[in-house]
Amino acid sequence: MTNKIEAPLVRLEWDAANELVDNASNIVTVTHVSPDGDAIGSLMGLTIALREHGKTVMPVVDGGCPDFLRFVPYSEDIRGMIDGLKPDLVISTDASDQPRIGKTGNQLLASNGVPLIQLDHHQTNLLFGDANLVDARTVAAAEGVLDWILERGWEVSQNAAQALLTGFVTDTLCFRTSNVTASTFGKAQILMEAGADLTLIVQNTMARKPTSRHRLYGHVLSRMKLEDGVIWLNLTVEDFKFAGMPLGEYTGLSGYLIEADEAYISATFKEIEETVIECSFRAVPGFDVSRVALSLGGGGHVLASGCTITGKTLEEVEELVVPMLKKQVQLGKPIYR
Numbered sequence: 001m002t003n004k005i006e007a008p009l010v011r012l013e014w015d016a017a018n019e020l021v022d023n024a025s026n027i028v029t030v031t032h033v034s035p036d037g038d039a040i041g042s043l044m045g046l047t048i049a050l051r052e053h054g055k056t057v058m059p060v061v062d063g064g065c066p067d068f069l070r071f072v073p074y075s076e077d078i079r080g081m082i083d084g085l086k087p088d089l090v091i092s093t094d095a096s097d098q099p100r101i102g103k104t105g106n107q108l109l110a111s112n113g114v115p116l117i118q119l120d121h122h123q124t125n126l127l128f129g130d131a132n133l134v135d136a137r138t139v140a141a142a143e144g145v146l147d148w149i150l151e152r153g154w155e156v157s158q159n160a161a162q163a164l165l166t167g168f169v170t171d172t173l174c175f176r177t178s179n180v181t182a183s184t185f186g187k188a189q190i191l192m193e194a195g196a197d198l199t200l201i202v203q204n205t206m207a208r209k210p211t212s213r214h215r216l217y218g219h220v221l222s223r224m225k226l227e228d229g230v231i232w233l234n235l236t237v238e239d240f241k242f243a244g245m246p247l248g249e250y251t252g253l254s255g256y257l258i259e260a261d262e263a264y265i266s267a268t269f270k271e272i273e274e275t276v277i278e279c280s281f282r283a284v285p286g287f288d289v290s291r292v293a294l295s296l297g298g299g300g301h302v303l304a305s306g307c308t309i310t311g312k313t314l315e316e317v318e319e320l321v322v323p324m325l326k327k328q329v330q331l332g333k334p335i336y337r
């Protein structure tokens, strides 16, 4: 049996989404917890474009904007709390399910039955909006936002372009993931012609990292395990303390491990508390980690996904999940070598 990769999920309910936006004046935009460059880039690109078209828009993210993304235009407007906000529309970006938009997002939705548009590009999206704008062919939620702006016939301003290009660059690892097409470059060209500064983005995201991350890598890499095409690492609370990294901070280690040429699937298992374990998965083209993540309550892309498992220790999670990943290795075949 081989692992047939499903057709990309595409559900673009433009008319319903446009009607909701046209009837709203007070909008809150939200994105996923532990936001990355595409989360903040798509959130702010959309926020800026809507503001330029007469809407009052407040971006809200649990915990506010991470420090390393403060170069994104107007990211200083991002609030960590919803106190006093009574929007007539909520729009989420880059989240594949409703729990993923965090405490603040869910409080907003629960409070007054406000409608939700959700815009995303994950294959595992659960179509949880009143209007869904999901296109798993797009390389970033930021690309979906650009598509929506262009669909509306709006100009892309320099600030919106800067935010959106951030999503393109970070989610494609600088245009080198396997989903990048000629059209991706065409859209990046539109954003750069609108004035987006590529080097500013690269220097703030891909090319520079907290030094503590190097310290963590030096501390843990010798413990990596490689069996049957799966390469993985357990990361403990002590590892984070040793490296001087805030607990739960993004490590990028699953993306680093997958570069090992004997591996087809990589994983890190990160201890947040004794029985709260964050899993991060990567695969090389020809394999699929999205279904494993989805079956464990998470989600993501075919080649990059994740989940959080509660009620099991680090060792118990490793024992449960590594065999599932080994099975995915059996089901796949490398496409390129």
Ligand code: 5GP
Pocket (backbone or CB within 6 Å): 032, 094, 096, 097, 100, 122, 254, 279, 280, 281, 297, 298, 299, 300, 301, 304, 305, 306, 307, 308
């Ligand atoms: P990362 O390993 O970089 O944290 O995440 C890889 C991909 O999986 C990202 O697209 C991210 O949005 C998705 N992902 C990671 N953890 C979760 C989760 O707990 N739930 C869902 N739905 N997606 C996740």
Ligand code: MN
Pocket (backbone or CB within 6 Å): 038, 039, 094, 121, 139, 140, 141, 171
């Ligand atoms: Mn994304």
